[in-house]
Amino acid sequence: MSEPPLRVRGLTRRYGELTAVDGLSLEVRAGEILGFLGPNGAGKSTTLRACAGLLRPDAGDILIAGASLAAAPLRARALMGFVPDRPFLYERLSAREFLDFVGALYGLAPDACAARAAALLARLDLVEAADDLIEGCSLGMRQKVSVAAALLHDPPLVMLDEPLQGLDPRAARALKDLLRERAAGGGGVLVSTHLLDVAERMCDRVVILHRGQKVAEGSLEELRGASGLEASGAPATLEDVFLELTREEAAEGGR
Amino acid sequence: MRLAGVALGRWRLARNHLLSRRGRSRGRRSPALLVLALMLVMAGLVGSGLAALFTQLALHGASAAAAAMALGLLLALALLALLVFDLHEAVATLLLDSDLELLRRAPLSPAALLGLKLLDALPRTATPLLVLGLPAVAGYASAYPLPGWAWLLLPPVFLTLWAIPLGLGVAAAMHLLRLVPARRAREALALFSTLTLTLIWVANAFLLPRLTDPAEGLPRAAYAALTTAPAAAAWSPAHWAARGFGAAAAGDPAGAARHLAPLLLAALLSLALAAWSAGRQLEGAQARLAARVGGRPARGRRPAIRRRRPSLLRATLARDARLFTRDWTVLGDVLTAAALWTLLPLVSAPLHHTPGPTLARTMLLALTVGLGYEVAARSVPFERDGLAWVRLAPVPPGRWLAAKLTATAAIALPVLAVVTASLVFGFRLPPGETLAILALVLPALGLSLCLGLWTGVAFGDPHWTNPRATLSLAGRLLATGLLVAQATGWLVLARLAPAGSFEGLRLGLPLVLAAAVSVVPLRAAAARLSTREWCH
Ligand SMILES: Nc1ncnc2c1ncn2[C@@H]1O[C@H](COP(=O)(O)OP(=O)(O)OP(=O)(O)O)[C@@H](O)[C@H]1O
Numbered sequence: 001m002s003e004p005p006l007r008v009r010g011l012t013r014r015y016g017e018l019t020a021v022d023g024l025s026l027e028v029r030a031g032e033i034l035g036f037l038g039p040n041g042a043g044k045s046t047t048l049r050a051c052a053g054l055l056r057p058d059a060g061d062i063l064i065a066g067a068s069l070a071a072a073p074l075r076a077r078a079l080m081g082f083v084p085d086r087p088f089l090y091e092r093l094s095a096r097e098f099l100d101f102v103g104a105l106y107g108l109a110p111d112a113c114a115a116r117a118a119a120l121l122a123r124l125d126l127v128e129a130a131d132d133l134i135e136g137c138s139l140g141m142r143q144k145v146s147v148a149a150a151l152l153h154d155p156p157l158v159m160l161d162e163p164l165q166g167l168d169p170r171a172a173r174a175l176k177d178l179l180r181e182r183a184a185g186g187g188g189v190l191v192s193t194h195l196l197d198v199a200e201r202m203c204d205r206v207v208i209l210h211r212g213q214k215v216a217e218g219s220l221e222e223l224r225g226a227s228g229l230e231a232s233g234a235p236a237t238l239e240d241v242f243l244e245l246t247r248e249e250a251a252e253g254g255r
Numbered sequence: 256m257r258l259a260g261v262a263l264g265r266w267r268l269a270r271n272h273l274l275s276r277r278g279r280s281r282g283r284r285s286p287a288l289l290v291l292a293l294m295l296v297m298a299g300l301v302g303s304g305l306a307a308l309f310t311q312l313a314l315h316g317a318s319a320a321a322a323a324m325a326l327g328l329l330l331a332l333a334l335l336a337l338l339v340f341d342l343h344e345a346v347a348t349l350l351l352d353s354d355l356e357l358l359r360r361a362p363l364s365p366a367a368l369l370g371l372k373l374l375d376a377l378p379r380t381a382t383p384l385l386v387l388g389l390p391a392v393a394g395y396a397s398a399y400p401l402p403g404w405a406w407l408l409l410p411p412v413f414l415t416l417w418a419i420p421l422g423l424g425v426a427a428a429m430h431l432l433r434l435v436p437a438r439r440a441r442e443a444l445a446l447f448s449t450l451t452l453t454l455i456w457v458a459n460a461f462l463l464p465r466l467t468d469p470a471e472g473l474p475r476a477a478y479a480a481l482t483t484a485p486a487a488a489a490w491s492p493a494h495w496a497a498r499g500f501g502a503a504a505a506g507d508p509a510g511a512a513r514h515l516a517p518l519l520l521a522a523l524l525s526l527a528l529a530a531w532s533a534g535r536q537l538e539g540a541q542a543r544l545a546a547r548v549g550g551r552p553a554r555g556r557r558p559a560i561r562r563r564r565p566s567l568l569r570a571t572l573a574r575d576a577r578l579f580t581r582d583w584t585v586l587g588d589v590l591t592a593a594a595l596w597t598l599l600p601l602v603s604a605p606l607h608h609t610p611g612p613t614l615a616r617t618m619l620l621a622l623t624v625g626l627g628y629e630v631a632a633r634s635v636p637f638e639r640d641g642l643a644w645v646r647l648a649p650v651p652p653g654r655w656l657a658a659k660l661t662a663t664a665a666i667a668l669p670v671l672a673v674v675t676a677s678l679v680f681g682f683r684l685p686p687g688e689t690l691a692i693l694a695l696v697l698p699a700l701g702l703s704l705c706l707g708l709w710t711g712v713a714f715g716d717p718h719w720t721n722p723r724a725t726l727s728l729a730g731r732l733l734a735t736g737l738l739v740a741q742a743t744g745w746l747v748l749a750r751l752a753p754a755g756s757f758e759g760l761r762l763g764l765p766l767v768l769a770a771a772v773s774v775v776p777l778r779a780a781a782a783r784l785s786t787r788e789w790c791h
């Protein structure tokens with residue numbers, strides 16, 4: 001069996017006294033979009049940043065398509081793309097120049113890189129702004145550039161931290177389509193979001209994180225079953241399940 | 256506005272800033288102690304040097320009032336430094352701070368907002384007065400003892416000295432910002448600090464060399480320059496303060512009061528002017544800066560010529576060249592600073608009759624050492640958050656550093672080449688001498704770039720606003736120490752190498768030395784890059 005795009009085992013990360021992520025295990029399978037949900041401060045961004053190699057975990061392993069982030073960091077990084085919640089951009093480069101640079105970082109051949117950048121810019125409706133300095137770009141345009149940079153080298157795993165923020169409906173649609181295509185092509189996508197209706201429609205499975213711990217995992221049907229909301233009659237939405245699961249935990253008190 | 260509540264909030268903010276309490280982040284222990292230690296060391300060095308100077312003046316028979324003129328010069332220097340290095344902090348605090356949105360929406364008068372923001376800026380802008388002004392007074396007092404009551408005057412006098420340039424500067428900046436278009440506003444701030452750097456440098460360069468000559472004690476010209484009141488003294492707050500201390504040392508409280516009263520008045524006027532300008536301009540200026548900058552096409556883009564091999568090196572070179580040339584304030588600053596560094600040894604020359612080749616060598620060494628800070632150290636924070644790509648992309652830190660080193664060399668070498676050529680021409684250096692100088696200067700450049708990269712990686716502040724201050728305070732203090740250490744080291748090495756010694760050794764030694772020492776900062780930088788964390 002080939003390795004899944006992402007496998008996380010026992011990930012723990014502390015900030016001083018606070019345990020932001022506590023023994024989290026999850027897996028993104030080939031061909032699926034995994035939604036990563038949780039209330040504010042649940043530890044989603046921390047998890048994603050740890051998986052992207054930007055934060056050191058205190059415990060646990062992270063395998064990117066079989067490559068250990070700790071033992072073979074360069075190979076692991078080459079296999080993923082990451083869209084942070086606040087994009088890492090160069091203000092005084094144009095989008096196209098920026099993508100050229102990122103392509104070089106990933107060792108893409110210049111022709112392939114240019115072709116791929118052009119395709120992504122077109123998909124994300126950025127062609128017109130592609131030669132303006134990023135400095136003058138709006139929030140949504142920056143987000144799109146950041147997405148294009150993450151997809152440029154066509155990695156088997158893409159992780160996105162609240163990628164829809166700042167995107168207009170058309171851009172949001174374009175991004176969702178792009179992600180669906182990647183999954184259909186056998187790639188894995190991990191996406192954190194607060195938009196539960198989007199998650200409901202876009203994701204194959206979801207993981208719900210609460211106070212650093214996984215409180216639920218599975219497809220929407222599985223979650224409905226597990227939450228016991230079905231029994232009460234009315235068809236439960238992901239929102240109902242989410243509120244139910246994170247409320248229960250909250251009632252149990254702090255860690 | 257509920258004063259007590261606001262004051263409490265500000266106090267908490269200042270405390271957390273000083274203690275560097277950024278949430279519960281781990282592994283980034285506060286550099287506050289380091290900053291404090293470095294500042295104490297600096298202040299100690301400056302203070303002991305100045306104590307020696309004032310002792311010399313006393314030995315030459317200068318009266319307390321005459322020596323107070325030297326104190327006035329030093330305090331004026333501290334005020335200039337405040338303008339150059341810290342005014343931008345105050346203006347940035349006032350116009351760009353992240354809490355402005357909140358404060359602007361609160362029912363605060365512009366004057367109250369100004370007061371709050373100036374208080375915020377106080378700890379960030381006190382350095383020149385603490386490391387130059389205070390030691391100067393201490394040095395003065397070591398030769399001309401001050402009565403106890405004069406020490407009590409110290410805090411209010413320094414507070415007024417701080418308020419005068421900041422008040423005037425803030426008022427001026429606010430009007431300046433009204434005149435320049437929004438996009439240029441930040442750049443105007445930066446340009447302003449480059450210009451003042453030039454000013455302070457000129458003042459410094461023509462004063463310092465006239466101070467002391469260890470061989471002959473204090474030269475007559477220096478003594479005269481130090482103890483006679485310059486024409487501007489009547490208008491210089493620094494001199495008013497110094498005269499106040501002079502009167503205090505002479506045991507004349509009435510005289511001290513007479514000199515210090517205008518100081519207080521000037522401070523009040525300056526703050527009033529700032530408040531008035533804030534009332535008229537602040538909101539507009541803040542709104543203009545907060546407004547999004549309009550789209551701007553990237554210049555100099557040719558239809559891409561596709562080459563066969565991908566190259567991290569080429570990409571880094573292209574990116575750094577673009578980033579540097581598109582930020583004309585930084586480019587201008589680099590070129591200005593390069594000129595100033597080169598000229599530094601020259602202006603101290605009139606006192607000593609230095610042979611041409613030695614002078615040329617010293618000038619080039621000053622430039623080389625300076626370029627490490629000007630180009631290499633700044634090139635790292637210059638990337639801002641883009642630096643995170645070192646960690647996201649599959650690039651080993653060593654390769655990244657090598658590319659970065661090449662890119663900084665590509666910017667520094669042309670500057671060095673132009674200056675070398677003009678010196679060779681100006682001093683009519685023979686080829687042999689030129690070669691010997693280059694054999695020293697090129698390795699020195701390599702080392703200074705490596706050290707610069709390390710300071711940039713370790714102390715770079717991705718949120719800088721002033722191109723002269725892209726490192727944290729600790730970083731800038733440390734970088735200054737490194738500059739002095741390098742310059743001293745290379746000059747001593749050049750002196751030590753006996754003229755008639757084996758040529759090969761003389762030429763090769765600097766290279767070997769630089770290569771051996773460079774390993775240390777490069778390793779430290781690579782280690783820092785691979786352990787650094789990117790939080791929010
Ligand atoms: N740099 C940091 N220093 C200290 N604590 C931090 C830091 N970053 C995050 N935290 C804490 O870690 C916890 C998890 O934060 P994280 O950003 O991962 O949450 P999140 O799930 O992404 O939240 P959101 O939905 O608001 O983006 C929070 O309690 C937060 O306060």
Ligand SMILES: [Mg+2]
Pocket residue numbers: 044045046085161
């Ligand atoms: Mg988050």
